[in-house]
Amino acid sequence: MDLIVAFITGLTTGGLGCLAVQGGLLTSTLAHQIELDLQVHNGAGSSQKFRPHIAQPILFFLAAKLIAYTILGYLLGSVGSVLQLTPLMSAILYFAIGIFMIGNGLRMFNVHPIFRYFVIEPPSALTRYIRRKSKNGASFFTPILLGTLTIFLPCGVTQAMMATALGTGSPLQGATLMFAFILGTSPLFFSVAYFATQLGSAIEKYFTRIVAVTMLLMGLIQVDTGLNLSGSAFSFSRTISILEAYALPTQTGLSIEVTENGYSPQTLHLPANQDLTIEWVTRNTQTCARSVVIPDLFYQTILPTTGRVEFDIPAQEKGAIIRYTCSMGMYPSQLVFDLESTETDQ
Amino acid sequence: MKKTFNVPDMTCPNCAMHLEGLEDEIPGVKRITASYRKLNMEVEFDETMLTVEQIILAANKIGYHPEPNPA
Numbered sequence: 001m002d003l004i005v006a007f008i009t010g011l012t013t014g015g016l017g018c019l020a021v022q023g024g025l026l027t028s029t030l031a032h033q034i035e036l037d038l039q040v041h042n043g044a045g046s047s048q049k050f051r052p053h054i055a056q057p058i059l060f061f062l063a064a065k066l067i068a069y070t071i072l073g074y075l076l077g078s079v080g081s082v083l084q085l086t087p088l089m090s091a092i093l094y095f096a097i098g099i100f101m102i103g104n105g106l107r108m109f110n111v112h113p114i115f116r117y118f119v120i121e122p123p124s125a126l127t128r129y130i131r132r133k134s135k136n137g138a139s140f141f142t143p144i145l146l147g148t149l150t151i152f153l154p155c156g157v158t159q160a161m162m163a164t165a166l167g168t169g170s171p172l173q174g175a176t177l178m179f180a181f182i183l184g185t186s187p188l189f190f191s192v193a194y195f196a197t198q199l200g201s202a203i204e205k206y207f208t209r210i211v212a213v214t215m216l217l218m219g220l221i222q223v224d225t226g227l228n229l230s231g232s233a234f235s236f237s238r239t240i241s242i243l244e245a246y247a248l249p250t251q252t253g254l255s256i257e258v259t260e261n262g263y264s265p266q267t268l269h270l271p272a273n274q275d276l277t278i279e280w281v282t283r284n285t286q287t288c289a290r291s292v293v294i295p296d297l298f299y300q301t302i303l304p305t306t307g308r309v310e311f312d313i314p315a316q317e318k319g320a321i322i323r324y325t326c327s328m329g330m331y332p333s334q335l336v337f338d339l340e341s342t343e344t345d346q
Numbered sequence: 347m348k349k350t351f352n353v354p355d356m357t358c359p360n361c362a363m364h365l366e367g368l369e370d371e372i373p374g375v376k377r378i379t380a381s382y383r384k385l386n387m388e389v390e391f392d393e394t395m396l397t398v399e400q401i402i403l404a405a406n407k408i409g410y411h412p413e414p415n416p417a
Contacts, residue, residue, distance in 0.1 A: 110357075116383045119359050124379050127363050131370070 003180040006161065010184020013214040014157045055190075057143040062186045064147025069158075069182040070175050072151050076165040077174020087229050087293045087300060087327070090167055094329060095226030097163045101219030108212035126152055157215070158185075160222070225329030231295030233323065238332035241266045252339065255279040258289050258303060262331030263324075272318035272337040280309045291327035300327070347393045351412035353405070356382050364408055372396065372404050387412065 103118030130149050154162060161181045165174035220236070227235035244266065245251075251265035258280050270276060282290060282303050290303045303309050316322065316337040323334045356362060362380035365387050369378040374395030380387035389401055398414055405412045 108358075113385075116385075119382060121359050121362065121382060124366060127366060128369075131363070131367055 003176055006164075006177050006180040007184040009157065009161070009218075010181040011187065012184075013218065014161070014181055015185040015188030058190055061143035061147040062189060064144040065150050065189075066147075066179065066182050066186065068148040068151045070179040072162065073165045073178025074171045074175035076162055076178075077168050077171040080166045080169040080174065081171065087231075087295045090327070091226045091229035091295075091329070093163060093167050093226075094222050094229060097160045098219045098222030098224075098226055100163075101157075101160050101215050101222060103219075105212045105214075105216035105219055108209070108215065122152055157218075160218070228323075228325040228329040228332045229293060229295065229327075231323045233321070235332060237330075238323070238334075241332050242334070255281050255308075256333075258282045258285050258292075260285060260287050260289070262287075262289050262326075263333040266331075266333045267336055268334075269336050269339050270313075270316075271339040271341045272316055272320065274315050274341050276313045276315075277310050278313060278335075280311065282306055282308075288326040288328045289331050292324060293327050294322060294324040296322050299324075348388060348390050349398060349401070350386055350388045350415040351401075351405075352386050352415055353380070353410050353412045354385055355409075355411055356380070356385050358382060361410065362387070365405060365410060368401075368404055368408070372401065375401070386415065 100118060103115050106112070107115035107118050130146065130152075158181070161178065165177050168174050168177060224236045228238060232238075248265070248267075250269050251267060252269050254270075254276065256268060256278060257264040268278075270278075280292065280303050282305060284306050285303070286305065290305065291301075292303065293300050297313070299311070301309070301311075313322070313335070318337060320337045321334050322337075323332065325332045353361075353365065356365075359382045362382045365380040366378045369375045372391075374392045375389060376392065377390040378387055391401065402412055402414075
């Protein structure tokens with residue numbers, strides 16, 4: 001997942017979704033505590049004027065949260081790298097993330113009580129510990145501790161992002177992904193903590209449906225990704241790409257351009273019943289299209305940014321279709337073996 | 347004494363945490379365990395200090411309407 005996408009996800013659904021789980025308990029408590037502290041020290045009610053000493057503990061809380069989740073992302077990426085996820089395992093993971101998000105979206109719409117089981121409830125003992133810690137003195141230790149402890153209270157979107165960090169299979173990518181996501185959630189958390197509890201509950205009620213719709217859409221995208229990575233013939237994006245290919249003249253040849261927008265042609269017609277060598281051609285290609293996955297052939301490779309890489313395909317029966325995609329499940333494309341051996345140049 | 351309440355107006359896990367927070371607010375309450383999945387909360391309290399009605403009233407003040415479970 002692109003870091004900008006992770007950041008925007010945090011800024012929108014992540015921030016709102018996590019507000020429901022973490023916001024009320026942690027940041028609102030923190031803000032309330034700061035306001036009380038302010039009243040004691042200044043002898044005044046809550047002031048609308050910006051005061052840096054109010055913002056500081058909240059920033060400490062958010063910084064601690066950012067660091068904690070970045071470390072968590074690093075650890076998840078490390079676990080993912082040890083596991084060496086195959087395309088099928090990635091597909092299952094994406095599929096599970098998608099189902100989880102769709103379940104949470106349906107839960108928010110109150111479709112059926114069964115969807116409440118898509119929520120991972122933290123143990124009461126843990127929330128009790130955090131709640132009581134939050135009521136201790138207004139030292140900087142408390143916000144830092146609370147910020148760190150939020151890793152035990154991840155909301156649905158955060159849990160999905162954690163699963164994605166696991167799927168990167170790289171400690172660095174896992175860490176940067178979680179960093180970008182949590183950084184995205186920070187502005188809303190800061191705003192809610194700063195303007196205290198009344199705004200928190202208003203936002204929570206107002207945006208629940210927006211979060212639910214976004215969760216459903218994101219869930220469907222994740223399921224689609226899982227289907228593409230599994231080599232399934234049925235996925236939303238694959239159906240669209242196949243329909244697009246119908247509108248074009250039959251594309252033949254033995255090379256595939258790997259571009260910023262995916263693979264061209266999306267559907268390549270090849271001769272059946274003979275061994276073939278096709279060529280991946282990259283020209284300063286920076287997207288995930290460089291990482292090609294062909295589930296049916298257990299083929300997975302990362303192409304150079306610019307260059308030509310040959311790939312041998314054993315003879316396929318006439319009518320066979322081999323589906324491929326990038327390792328993120330984007331750009332679904334296919335090789336269709338429906339030509340006679342003389343119909344294309346070797 | 348332990349009493350279980352159905353709380354049909356819980357809408358998210360945060361509600362459960364809100365309700366559990368009452369154990370620090372109401373004298374006489376020993377422990378509250380709330381579940382968003384089950385839409386209920388179990389309250390362990392000292393009946394010499396507190397009544398079921400007072401617990402309901404405290405929950406009403408934070409926006410929830412628990413009903414004592416007859417079971």
